[in-house]
Amino acid sequence: MRQEPQGEGMKHLGMALAAAGVLFTAGLAQADTLADVKARGTLKCGVNQGLDGFSAKGADGSWSGFDVDLCKGIAAAIFDDPAKVEYVPLSAEARFPALSKGDVDVLVRNSTWTMSREAGLKLLFAAVSYYDGQGFMVPAAKNKTSALELDGSKVCTQAGTTSALNAQDYFQQNNMKLELIQQPGVDELVKAYDEGKCDVLTTDVSQLYALRLKLSKPADSIVLPDVISKEPLGPVVRQGDDVWLNVVKWSFYALLNAEELGIGSKTLDQALKSQKPDVRRFVGADGVYGEQLGLTKDWSVRIVKAVGNYGEVFERNVGTGSKLGIPRGINQLWSQGGIQYAPPIR
Ligand SMILES: N[C@@H](CCC(=O)N[C@@H](CS)C(=O)NCC(=O)O)C(=O)O
Known part of the structure; x- marks a missing residue:
């Protein structure tokens, strides 16, 4: 009888099963992105490769923009330091696979909230940070006044976007003929339009304003008045980590609630001394809201200290006083006639 080998075999089998057990348990373990971010000491934020006003890297290597400010706000809420962000520039096609694989903790990159990106890609949009819609840019010399005059046009857009599908x-x-020319990246997109390889460039209106600045002669192009789609843009996380979803969601809502309560970078000191119940809850003087998020009492104060409130973030980066010059429009607070509306801190 050859007992020994069988015994060895059993031992190996046992080890293999134990190893599989470890893997299995690891696979089932709850994702805890907040703990990972805290342990790493930086937030990995997926951003656009370069879109003025939203996410752009300066000559000194620093990042700025509307989306970048949300990355900074989340980092401030966690670390009290908006500089603790590692920016990961991602193209339209690379962004969702990068998030799914765990290359970034959050994607804050002019991404439209759609059903298939949640149900199909197993991601979740935390909020709508910017209500946008798709539009068209054409050379002013073509004398077009409406998108309905674009029959037979060569239309440039970027691959992997909702813009290509909507067009x-x-x-x-x-009933208009379309020749769709899909470019892999934003530089190729601008170049193709600038060189006259297409008659029209289409993407979200906010991005048309940003891309126009990259043209050799920005003033020679106009944005047509038509808006053909809903493009609710916002930060995205992976499914299966509700604690992290809440951190991202409420960091954004802190920006909106701050504006609604009149708390901004210039009024923060006053707010810290305020007796108003909703302001006291916001700054952490009453309640344990920050602790419930896995953060500190002053989490939202840190955000406002780092980037200001939503209105300040909007105006500084993309508003009428900025290079882009976009009117606040429907991104006004609900109390000011817009549709930006945050649930209360209570
Ligand atoms: N909001 C749309 C479009 C987003 C998008 O990626 N737009 C392009 C065209 S402006 C872009 O941002 N490109 C910059 C890049 O790839 O770095 C979507 O989510 O699909």
Whole structure:
């Protein structure tokens, strides 16, 4: 009888099963992105490769923009230091696989909240940081006044975006012929339009304003008035980590609530001394809201100290006083006639 080898075999099998057990348990373990970020000491934020006003790297290597400020706000809430962010520039096509793989903790990159990106890609949008819609840019010399005059156009857009899909729907629905030219990146997109390889450039209106600045002669192009889609843009996380979803979601809502309560970078000191109940809850003087998030009492104060409130973030980066010059429009607070509305801190 050859007992020994069988015994060895059993031992190996046992080890293999134990190893599989470890792997299995690891696979089932709850994702805890907040703990990972705290342990690493930096937030990995997926951003655009370069879109003025939203996410752009300066000559000194520093990042700025509307989306970048949300990365800074989340880092401030966690570390009380908006500089503790590692920016990971991602193209339209690379962004969701990068988030799914765990290359970034959060994606803050002019991404439209759609059903398939949640249900299909197993991601979650934490909030709508910017309500946008798709538009068209054309050379002013073509004398177009409406998108309905674009029949037979060569239309440039970026691959892997909702813009390409919407353009196809819009032309088909209006019985217009379309030659869609899809570019892999934003530089190729701008170059193709600048060189006259396409008659029209289409993407979200906010991005048209940003891309126009990259043209050799920005003033020679106009943005048509038509808006053909809903593009709710916002920060995205992976499914299966509700604690982290809450940190991202409430960091954004802190920006909106701050503006609504009149708390901004210039009024923060006053707010810290305020007797108003909703201001006291916001600054952490009453309640344990920050602790409930896995953060500190002053989490939202840290955010406002780092980047200001939503209105300040909007105006500084993309508003009428900035290079982009975008009116606040529907991104006004609900109390000011817009649709930006945050649930209360209570
Ligand atoms: N909001 C749309 C479009 C987003 C998008 O990626 N737009 C392009 C065209 S402006 C862009 O940002 N490109 C910059 C890049 O790839 O770095 C979406 O989520 O699909």
